[in-house]
Amino acid sequence: MPIATVNPATGETVRTFEPMGAEAVERCLDDAVRAFAAYRTTGFAERAELLLRAADLLEADNEDIARTMTEEMGKPLAAARAEAAKCVKAMRWYAANAESLLADEVPDPADVRDSGAASVRTRYRPLGVVLAVMPWNFPLWQVMRFAAPALMAGNTGLLKHASNVPQTALYLDGLFERAGYPRGCFQTLLIGSGGVEAVLRDPRVAAATLTGSEPAGRAVAAAAGDEVKKTVLELGGSxxxxxxxxxxxxxxxxxxxxxxxxxxxxxxxxxxxxxxxxxxxxxxxxxxxxxxxxxxxxxxxxxxxxxxxxxxxxxxxxxxxxxxxxxxxxxxxxxxxxxxxxxxxxxxxxxxxxxxxxxxxxxxxxxxxxxxxxxxxxxxxxxxxxxxxxxxxxxxxxxxxxxxxxxxxxxxxxxxxxxxxxxxxxxxxALPFGGVKRSGYGRELSGHGIREFCNVTTVWQAAD
Known part of the structure; x- marks a missing residue:
């Protein structure tokens, strides 16, 4: 499938893009891993400052990115403006709430008295590089509801967007760069669907999330399962x-x-x-x-x-x-x-x-x-x-x-x-989003969504 903007209101090809070659994808993977090594050690205040800066930029860009979305996939312009505004809302919500959502959990001492520990707590730690395979129907919102919580949790992200919304995909890449995120924290992979499996199977990728069709979800789940990697799938609905x-x-x-x-x-x-x-x-x-x-x-x-x-x-x-x-x-x-x-x-x-x-x-x-x-x-x-x-x-x-x-x-x-x-x-x-049966598994948004790509770690400490 070509990587191009084709205006669905006219059927005319607006712009075409050369897909990334193997060397470019390799650089992105290396940059994502290097970024994670440092970014994972940042505090919530620093992450929130970056995300809020990105939110401000997106808010200022509302009209331009709305027109881009409408040109690429045909949604009414008013709906496109609302989509961009909704993304800003989610970014600010996660910036304000991520620290409390991922705070250490301490059990009642009576419940763990027989564990032999002087102290026990549960900590949420980032997993690493997360691959996001995203659809065209909400080209900004679908990405942001992954990116905002994943970045606030300390992960880094790779975006493989739908091939008919390349301008929106590249906009997102530039948005986080302009906001001051370290190089490699969030990157767009301009590749076709045939290149997804190789990236997913790469040992530098820790997990994946996909929103899309049932066949696409099956393919990603099968490859991730073979590699024993965590996935979240949001598929179709009726x-x-x-x-x-x-x-x-x-x-x-x-x-x-x-x-x-x-x-x-x-x-x-x-x-x-x-x-x-x-x-x-x-x-x-x-x-x-x-x-x-x-x-x-x-x-x-x-x-x-x-x-x-x-x-x-x-x-x-x-x-x-x-x-x-x-x-x-x-x-x-x-x-x-x-x-x-x-x-x-x-x-x-x-x-x-x-x-x-x-x-x-x-x-x-x-x-x-x-x-x-x-x-x-x-x-x-x-x-x-x-x-x-x-x-x-x-x-x-x-x-x-x-x-x-x-x-x-x-x-x-x-x-x-x-x-x-x-x-x-x-x-x-603030509300968990996801389904059952063939609509997928896992949850996006809310506290459930930000914890999906965390290592839920038990910290058991003996007395001196």
Whole structure:
């Protein structure tokens, strides 16, 4: 796959980049190891000062980097600005909280009295060089939610970004350099996907994190497992959005639209399967259809655009295959289901709502990475839970109800890493993020995320 910026709104190649050769990759690995040897000994105050400096620079660069992201992967410009601002928030949060999150833990003396120690504590120490394999859909945020905690923990990072967002990748490389980080603390590897395994298997790399597709996650996990290296995987999602009879229907519909088309529908935590109780199904379905059909599709650089193009031509083709397969098997198209007329140059697809989904359709089990929603009618709470869990994924979920009995049941039984009640799933620096089943393992963000790439060390000390 070429390393190039191809504007998805026009299909035009904007810039191309030569991938790094073996010698350049080798230099990066050596620099990362040398940087870690010194950087690991710095204190939290020094690390926080560097990260805050980077946050200030990113805040000042908001408009420029937002336009770069929109040019590279097509998200609406307003969403790109918000993504950059969210990164700044996370950087400042980790700068303020890393020291307390990684403070030594001292057990109750009564619990360890028979251990023979005069003192015992648990210390979180950095692992070393961490390889991050990151996707294009949130090209700044996905990286920063790894980089901010990893750097505050004392690790150094190597970024292998998606090949269609090279300008964003190089911006990140320069951002940390401008902030004053020592050479080698954070570096972008401008390489194709075929070069990932060699870097991952290199003994200088201690661990890896990947956000991306299930096949990519399997490949990284297999190689890392062979080398006995720690990994964190955040993979796909087919999140349920469950609407029960007691729900505030107007709020649920408004949120459902945003939850489905955020980032042009290309989000692992976007709500994708809308599971609605029969008592309110007709009302929800009509309001949802009308709101989706009313969205503005067009140039993502224009302020009034709700939905821009898909990021890649292949991504649109894959989405079309899923819709066409469902329609051929009997699904009903309530709105959309085609390329919008008048937007032939880019990789656009209309916001789409499908009903009448049955188990034999591919779309029932595969992730729809684009503005396509599937509607399901269920008879009761039991069927709602069963339908919500009827997926190989388990990233997050949304439930809409005023019944505490419903909430208790969903919290007990939904197979997901997150359950959002009467609100939309969103990542936040202080909240753990990740999934179960084929959505991956491990957690990003919060204290859980910063500890993923730490050596949890027991320090046992005898009396003099």
């Amino acid at each position: 999140d349920p959005f469950v609407v029960m009879p007691s729900a505030d229907l107007e709020r649920a519909v408004r949120t459902a639209v945003t939850a489905r088309v955020q980032n042009n529908g290309q989000s692992c935590i976007a709500a994708k399967r809308f599971i609605v109780h029969a008592d309110v199904y007709d009302g929800f379905a009509e309001r949802f259809r009308a709101a989706m059909a009313a969205l503005s599709v067009g140039d993502p650089m224009l302020e009034g655009t709700d939905v821009g193009p898909l990021a890649t031509e292949k991504g649109r083709a894959d989405l079309e295959e899923l819709v066409d397969d469902a329609v051929a098997a009997g699904a009903e198209v309530l709105c959309g289901g085609r390329r919008p007329p008048g937007l032939e140059r880019g990789w656009y697809y209309e916001p789409t709502v499908l009903a009448g989904i049955t188990p034999g359709m591919r779309i029932d089990q595969e992730e729809t990475f684009g503005p396509v929603a599937t509607l399901y009618r269920v008879a009761d709470l039991d069927e709602a839970v069963e339908r919500a869990n009827h997926t190989p994924f388990g990233l997050s979920s949304n439930v809409w109800t005023r019944s505490e009995e419903d909430v208790d049941r969903f919290v007990r039984d939904l197979e997901a890493g997150g359950i959002y009640v009467n609100g939309m799933t969103a990542s936040h620096p």
